[in-house]
Amino acid sequence: MTKRAMTWLMLALALVFAGGMQVSSLSAQEPLRLEIDRGIVEPMPVAVPAFVAETPGAEQFAEDISRVVAEDLVGTGLFREIPRDAHISRVSAFASPVQFADWKAINAQALVTGAVSTDGAGRVVVKFRAWDVFAERELGEGMQFAATSEGWRRLAHKVADQVYRRLTGESPYFDSRVVFVSEVGPKDDRQKRLAIMDYDGANVQYLTDSASIVLAPRFSPNGNQVLYTSYQTGFPRIHILDVGAVQSRILQANEGTMSFAPRFSPDGSRVVYSMTQGSNTDIWAMDVASGATRRLTSTPAIETAPSFSPDGSQIVFESDRSGSQQLYVMPAMGGDAQRISFGEGRYGTPVWSPRGDRIAFTKQNQGRFHIGVMNTNGSEERLLTASFLDEGPTWAPNGRVIMFTRETQGAQGASALYSVDISGRNLRRVRTPAGASDPSWGPLQ
Amino acid sequence: MQHLPKALMLVAALAVAGCTNPNRFGAGADGAGGAGMGANNGVTSGVLPGSVDDPTSTAYFNQRVGDRVLFAVDQSSLSAEGRAILDGQAQWLTTNSDYMAVIEGHADEQGTREYNLALGARRANAVMEYLVSRGISQSRLKFVSYGKERPLEVCSTEACYSKNRRAVTVIAAGSLMG
Known part of the structure; x- marks a missing residue:
C-alpha cells in the first residue's frame, strides 16, 4: 500500500x-x-x-x-x-x-x-x-x-x-444573472460600460460602449429590461434597455434636471427614481406605460435610492432631511415617512429584501464603510462587512446572499464585486474580467 | 488660501497688460470686451488670440479668473474665497456675453454614488445661483453633477479630497445642448 x-x-x-x-x-x-x-x-x-x-x-x-x-x-x-x-x-x-x-x-x-x-x-x-x-x-x-x-x-x-x-429547503439562486458596470482605467480616467454576466461571473456580455459614463443598472423583475443612468446626453438621464435586443431609450428627460437612481416596482409597471431640480433632489414615480409622473417627496433635502417592498406597498429610501443621510420608509404613493436608522454614522442605498423581511444598506461611520442588514423597522441592525469603501448592496433572488461593490483606496484604487451571506459569512470576490461596480442581481431564470 | 495666489496673479496680469479689460476689482470694465484682441491697441498687439494672455479667451477664464471653487466636506455653501472667484467669473461672463457656461459639480470619493451625485448638484447649483445673483442670465447657464465619477486627484487623503470637492465653470461657445 x-x-x-x-x-x-x-x-x-x-x-x-x-x-x-x-x-x-x-x-x-x-x-x-x-x-x-x-x-x-x-x-x-x-x-x-x-x-x-x-x-x-x-x-x-x-x-x-x-x-x-x-x-x-x-x-x-x-x-x-x-x-x-x-x-x-x-x-x-x-x-x-x-x-x-x-x-x-x-x-x-x-x-x-x-x-x-x-x-x-x-x-x-x-x-x-x-x-x-x-x-x-x-x-x-x-x-x-x-x-x-x-x-x-x-x-x-x-x-x-x-x-x-x-x-x-430554501429557494435557490444559481441560475441567475447580474448586470453591473465594468470599469477599466485609472481613477481619474475611468471608462465605464454596462455589462451582464451569470451570477458567478461567467458569460460576460457588454451592453453599452464606454463613450459615456453609465451608473447603477437595475434589473426589471422579470430580468428582460435594465434601468440605468447614462451621461450620453451630457447630463445624467435614466435609460431603459431591452436586454434581448440590447437597445435602449431615454425614460426620463426633463430639460434642466438630472434624473438617476431608478428602480422598478415589483410588478414592473412603475419606476421610482430621483430627480434633481436646482439644489433639491426628490423621489418621483413614473408609470412606465403612460410616462405619467408623480412626486413622492418634497422636502428640500437630498432624497434618493428608493426601493420598493416586495408587495409594492412601501418604499425605503435615504434622505439627509435630519442633517445626515438616514433611511426612511414611506407609502408607495408618497406621504409620511418614518425614519428607521438610528445607529451611529450615515446610512444610504437601502434595498428591500425579496423576502420582505430585511433591508440591506450601506453604512458610513468613522471613515469606514459597511454593508449591513436590518429589519424593516430598523431593529436588529447587523453589519456584514467593513472596508475603506463598500457600497451598493443587491440581494440574491432568495434573499440569502448580498452582492456589493468594494473599492480599494489610494491612487491605484479599483473596484470589484463581492458577495457575502446575510450572516456575514462567506465573503467572496466575484470573478469579473476587469474592475466592476454597481451590481444588480436579477431573478432566478 | 488656495485662491490667493491666483488673485495675485490676476492683479499682476492686469497691471502688466495695462489695458481696460475685465477688472474684477473695480470700475472701467464695461464696454471693453474684446479690446485685448484689437489690432488698434498697440499695448496688446503681442497677445495671441485664444491664449491665456487674451482676456477674452477661455484659457484666460480658466487660469486667470479661476474656473473652480472648492467646498468643505459634505457642504455646498460658498466660502469667501469661492465668492471672490465667482465675482470674477460673473464679470468675465458679463463682458464675454457670447459665451455660455456649464457648471460641473463634484464630490470626493467618501460617499455613496447616488448621494454624491445629488451633493455635486447642490454645489453646482450654489455656483449657478450666485452667478445669477451677479447678473448672469440663467439662460446662459446649466449645471450638471458628476458626483464622485470624475476625480481630479487620485489619492485617498484629504489633500486630494479637498481638490475633488469642487464646482467647475466650463465655458462653451454657442447654445447649450441638453
Missing part, C-alpha cells in the same frame, strides 16, 4: 467514526436538511462525482457540468466538496445502485450523481439525482434539463439549484 493510500484509509476510518456519530443524531425519517438560519459554521460535506457521459462527445460536458455544480454548492459556503480522488466508489452508469457504504466511508452526507448526453442537433441533456447518504435514500426525484451546447453552464446551475433547494 502506498503512503498516500494509507493516509486516505486512515482518514476514511476517522471519517466513518465521525460520520457514524452524526448519523445517530439524525432520525432515519428526518430528511437531510441544512438550516441556513442557524448560521453554518461547518459546511456539509458533499460528493459530486464526474457525471457519466452517455453519448460519444458528451465527455467534456459531463466533466464541466459536474464541476460547475460542485462550484455552485461550495460557493455558498454551506457545503464542502469531498475531493474526487478521495472517492471510493466510481459511478460508471446513471442507473447503477449507489454504493452508500463507500460514500459513508468518506463522510459524504449528500451525493449528487448525473449523466450527460448530446444529440446530433447540438443539444445537451443532463439528468441528475441527489442522495441522502446516511439515510440511504434519494432526495426528491431525479430530473432532466436540456439546452443548446452554449447553454451548458445554465444546465449546471439548474441542477445545482435543485440540489440546493432539496438540501436547504
Whole structure:
C-alpha cells in the first residue's frame, strides 16, 4: 500500500467514526436538511462525482457540468466538496445502485450523481439525482434539463439549484444573472460600460460602449429590461434597455434636471427614481406605460435610492432631511415617512429584501464603510462587512446572499464585486474580467 | 488660501497688460470686451488670440479668473474665497456675453454614488445661483453633477479630497445642448 493510500484509509476510518456519530443524531425519517438560519459554521460535506457521459462527445460536458455544480454548492459556503480522488466508489452508469457504504466511508452526507448526453442537433441533456447518504435514500426525484451546447453552464446551475433547494429547503439562486458596470482605467480616467454576466461571473456580455459614463443598472423583475443612468446626453438621464435586443431609450428627460437612481416596482409597471431640480433632489414615480409622473417627496433635502417592498406597498429610501443621510420608509404613493436608522454614522442605498423581511444598506461611520442588514423597522441592525469603501448592496433572488461593490483606496484604487451571506459569512470576490461596480442581481431564470 | 495666489496673479496680469479689460476689482470694465484682441491697441498687439494672455479667451477664464471653487466636506455653501472667484467669473461672463457656461459639480470619493451625485448638484447649483445673483442670465447657464465619477486627484487623503470637492465653470461657445 502506498503512503498516500494509507493516509486516505486512515482518514476514511476517522471519517466513518465521525460520520457514524452524526448519523445517530439524525432520525432515519428526518430528511437531510441544512438550516441556513442557524448560521453554518461547518459546511456539509458533499460528493459530486464526474457525471457519466452517455453519448460519444458528451465527455467534456459531463466533466464541466459536474464541476460547475460542485462550484455552485461550495460557493455558498454551506457545503464542502469531498475531493474526487478521495472517492471510493466510481459511478460508471446513471442507473447503477449507489454504493452508500463507500460514500459513508468518506463522510459524504449528500451525493449528487448525473449523466450527460448530446444529440446530433447540438443539444445537451443532463439528468441528475441527489442522495441522502446516511439515510440511504434519494432526495426528491431525479430530473432532466436540456439546452443548446452554449447553454451548458445554465444546465449546471439548474441542477445545482435543485440540489440546493432539496438540501436547504430554501429557494435557490444559481441560475441567475447580474448586470453591473465594468470599469477599466485609472481613477481619474475611468471608462465605464454596462455589462451582464451569470451570477458567478461567467458569460460576460457588454451592453453599452464606454463613450459615456453609465451608473447603477437595475434589473426589471422579470430580468428582460435594465434601468440605468447614462451621461450620453451630457447630463445624467435614466435609460431603459431591452436586454434581448440590447437597445435602449431615454425614460426620463426633463430639460434642466438630472434624473438617476431608478428602480422598478415589483410588478414592473412603475419606476421610482430621483430627480434633481436646482439644489433639491426628490423621489418621483413614473408609470412606465403612460410616462405619467408623480412626486413622492418634497422636502428640500437630498432624497434618493428608493426601493420598493416586495408587495409594492412601501418604499425605503435615504434622505439627509435630519442633517445626515438616514433611511426612511414611506407609502408607495408618497406621504409620511418614518425614519428607521438610528445607529451611529450615515446610512444610504437601502434595498428591500425579496423576502420582505430585511433591508440591506450601506453604512458610513468613522471613515469606514459597511454593508449591513436590518429589519424593516430598523431593529436588529447587523453589519456584514467593513472596508475603506463598500457600497451598493443587491440581494440574491432568495434573499440569502448580498452582492456589493468594494473599492480599494489610494491612487491605484479599483473596484470589484463581492458577495457575502446575510450572516456575514462567506465573503467572496466575484470573478469579473476587469474592475466592476454597481451590481444588480436579477431573478432566478 | 488656495485662491490667493491666483488673485495675485490676476492683479499682476492686469497691471502688466495695462489695458481696460475685465477688472474684477473695480470700475472701467464695461464696454471693453474684446479690446485685448484689437489690432488698434498697440499695448496688446503681442497677445495671441485664444491664449491665456487674451482676456477674452477661455484659457484666460480658466487660469486667470479661476474656473473652480472648492467646498468643505459634505457642504455646498460658498466660502469667501469661492465668492471672490465667482465675482470674477460673473464679470468675465458679463463682458464675454457670447459665451455660455456649464457648471460641473463634484464630490470626493467618501460617499455613496447616488448621494454624491445629488451633493455635486447642490454645489453646482450654489455656483449657478450666485452667478445669477451677479447678473448672469440663467439662460446662459446649466449645471450638471458628476458626483464622485470624475476625480481630479487620485489619492485617498484629504489633500486630494479637498481638490475633488469642487464646482467647475466650463465655458462653451454657442447654445447649450441638453
